[in-house]
Amino acid sequence: MEGLAPDLWPPIRLTIELATTTTIVLLIVGTPIAWWLARSQAWWKEAVATVVAMPIVLPPTVLGFYLLVALGPEGLGGALSGLTGRRTLAFTFEGLVIGSVIYSMPFVVQPIRNAFEAMGSRPLEVAATLRASPLRAFWTVVVPLARPGFLTAAVLGFAHTVGEFGVVLMIGGSVPGQTKVLSIAIYDYVETMQWREASLLSGGMALFAFVVLLAMALIEKRVARVGV
Amino acid sequence: MIFRILAALAVVTFVAGPVDAAETKVAVAANFTEAAKEIGVAFKRKTGDDALFSFGATGQLYTQITQDAPFEILLSADDERPKKAVADGFGVPGSVFTYAIGKLVLWSKSPDVVKGEDTLKTAGFTKLSICNPVAAPYGAAAVETMKALKLYDTLQPKLVVGANITQAFQFVDSGNAELGFVALSQLKGNAGGSRWMVPQDLYKPIRQDAVLLKKGAGNTAATGFMDFLKGPEARAIIEKYGYVFGSET
Incomplete structure (x- = not known):
């Protein structure tokens, strides 16, 4: 849009806000799911795990399409946003958070689940014999033991949300400060032949991706050396 | 099942039309999507040639053209990019005309x-x-x-x-x-x-210009499509979709 070209910061700030919020929500929502997936004996748990993992395989357009309808006035999102006097969750930051949580869920749940499974039930049994309440055992035993898993989950969830494009393009509406995240800003710049802005942001993204992946590799290496 | 697929393939092969049927790749501004599809069908009926459409925002299509996209014609939603295409060496001089006013x-x-x-x-x-x-x-x-x-x-x-x-x-x-x-x-x-x-x-009238791109200069299907766009069949479709036919003005 007009006048926005010189201002590269709002999309960067917005992207960081979105990725941070999404990561926090995912750690809160994803941990119980990962716990259940790691410990449950239910025969249908792999079906749930599959549903969680589906965004990896589905084109973002499928999610974007469903979300556009679901967030709209005829969907659940419209009903929810009606409470705050709005008619749709599309084009809003909250809408993007919902989309990102679904889209990045597998990248958070899987590492945490792996960490829980690797831990086994032994530490909890020991904690129980020491009369630790389940909640206390979780915070003092499980969380420290699964810390590398949580760290991987947080980094991946954050990075994957930063790298989101298709879903945001379809439900975002490119609203400055609300939904115009980095990937959308780059798309707009390329579409309108503003190569300089596009390459600045793209270069930054490439650097970011490199740093994240390198950090991941180093974390894993350290974990392998120290042991879980 | 396999037999059915083979039969279907055979039918497609035989119905595919004259061997010398050519095709042209046309970049189309999104507003013209439905009209272009219909014009493509009429064009095929008349000439046997296929027009393959790619739809997008005019600016996005133009960006792709500057990066060597395989398009042979641009049906723009403005009269600036086609002019620019000629000036920048992507379009064929003298080929620009207004096909519709939106x-x-x-x-x-x-x-x-x-x-x-x-x-x-x-x-x-x-x-x-x-x-x-x-x-x-x-x-x-x-x-x-x-x-x-x-x-x-x-x-x-x-x-x-x-x-x-x-x-x-x-x-x-x-x-x-x-x-x-x-x-x-x-x-x-x-x-x-x-x-x-x-x-x-x-608002300034939305004069939608077409330009033949250099990639299509030697393709009779491309030049044929440009001519077809100026003709009465195309005009009927363009007007049906609520545009003012370009050559009118």
């Missing part, structure tokens, strides 16, 4: 929402959908209209921006935006809702 409409899916320019002045809505004004001429016309009414600054916080006019339409059609600026051609066969034909004095 109309901008303010549209809502609900009845009684759009009642002329007062709707914009009272602004009793939360989201107004347009398409990217830099990349898409209909978006530029929408902004021009709001500026002419001196409402752009107040309406700007309510704008949601589609990547192209198809998305701007779809934001309204899915109910996520109450109303939006769309192309009249997109409302064909859609009598419901409420609409306001934006008066022509509020």
